[in-house]
Amino acid sequence: MTTVREIIAIPMGDAAGIGPEITVKSLAKKELYELCKPLVVGDANIIRKAIEVTGVNLNVNVINAPAEGAYEYGTIDLLDLANIDMEAFEPGQVSASNGQASFAYIKRSVELAMADEVKALATTPINKESLKAGNVPYIGHTEMLEDLGGTPDPLTMFQVNGMRIFFLTRHVSVAEAITQMTKERVHDYLIRCDKALQRLGVENRKLAVAGLNPHAGEGGLFGNEEVVEIKPGVEAAKADGIDAYGPVPADSVFFQALNGKYDAVLSLYHDQGHIAAKMTDFHRTISITNGLPFLRTSVDHGTAFDIAWKNIASEVSMYECIKLAAEYAPKFTRESL
Structure with missing residues (x-):
């Protein structure tokens, strides 16, 4: 039976946290490309820095639309919002600009999902303090998706x-x-x-x-x-x-x-x-937000500023998050039932 490889958008999360690292580490696993077409939505300079820090052997392919992606193992297809000032960037720190940037990645990913250009979102951690510092009017992912997706009280x-x-x-x-x-x-x-x-x-x-x-x-x-x-x-x-x-x-x-x-x-x-759930397997507990017009999976941990950009964060949860999105995406129905 042939696996249907759907496009999964991966907003890279707060740049100062572990999101970029666990994203590139996950995409260094060949089996993910056999299950789906991963598309990172983020900042090219940050993703390249994460590749350097983690030592994974990957290239970056900057594209303008999901349809342009190669989706081949060894290459990260990336929609580059180019919204991180690398001279001012500080790993592991609360930042208003990073909060605004992380929201922009999610907003763009939701727009792609609503336009049926991607089938699902697999989200990385964002930081509540950075969101607040950046005057982003949401406390977290769920509130953002509820508003952007027009869905009250998602499940x-x-x-x-x-x-x-x-x-x-x-x-x-x-x-x-x-x-x-x-x-x-x-x-x-x-x-x-x-x-x-x-x-x-x-x-x-x-x-x-x-x-x-x-x-x-x-x-x-x-x-x-x-x-x-x-x-x-x-x-x-x-x-x-x-x-x-x-x-x-x-x-x-x-x-x-x-x-x-x-x-x-x-x-x-x-x-x-x-x-x-977490006593069963803490790292493999994945959250799914139901009731949205699109499929969304998420890691169930935070930005971990204390260990960010040190190449010690585990990518297991992110890998499972993308894998679960890939598993459900071909069967997921967008319309209300």
């Missing part, structure tokens, strides 16, 4: 070693998360999770909802959230045709998903799913 999914995890709540306190665990929200999210998996090409989708309390509450003995809110939400989703299960005790549901019993788990709060 985050983690994938690691075949296990997929969605999040019912994310950046709120545990106390606030519990108040948000309503049957209506569980119902709505299961429908959205099923749709997200469908757009990724997953067939015969089985979704499990993690429990909140020990042993998923033991029928109300250890808390009644499962009885009053979570299970009714699951039952409502099942009535709408979703193949949903749960609540399943959180101490076993992720292990079961990792071993193929479920296609995805709906985690009830931030750390519940994050711990399960």
Whole structure:
């Protein structure tokens, strides 16, 4: 079976961070070119400097449009926004100009995706302090993509070693998360999770909802959230045709998903799913932003200014990020289902 090689845009991230290094290290692996057509959106001088620092044997091919790329191993095809002043550049430092530049790479990549010139984005780290210093009106990737892609409340999914995890709540306190665990929200999210998996090409989708309390509450003995809110939400989703299960005790549901019993788990709060994913394999935990008009995967780590430009940053997460985008891109459907 021939692999469909789609064009994957890779905005290089904050120039002062590890993004350029892990990008060139990843693109030094021949197998990626057998899976996709990687296209870096960034600054040519920075990418050349990253090649020099890391010692990888790669050339840079500056192009004006994705269709001009060669996409051959040994050459990085690059859309050069030429927006880094190399005389003023300082590795590992917060910089207003780098914050503005990193946003420009993302904006250009989204424009290409919206115009159907690339099939997916595989994003590298950006720095919140640099964005703020540069007066970029977004705190991070998700907020940028939500606005640029015209998608309110995009849905985050983690994938690691075949296990997929969605999040019912994310950046709120545990106390606030519990108040948000309503049957209506569980119902709505299961429908959205099923749709997200469908757009990724997953067939015969089985979704499990993690429990909140020990042993998923033991029928109300250890808390009644499962009885009053979570299970009714699951039952409502099942009535709408979703193949949903749960609540399943959180101490076993992720292990079961990792071993193929479920296609995805709906985690009830931030750390519940994050711990399960990152204990499975920290470096290979990849984030997918669902609900956008295009596919987006991302590393789940930051700019690591403390180790940037020292050739010690691991590219494993970036490699897996591009690889996952390449895996889903041929099956991903852009239209609303």
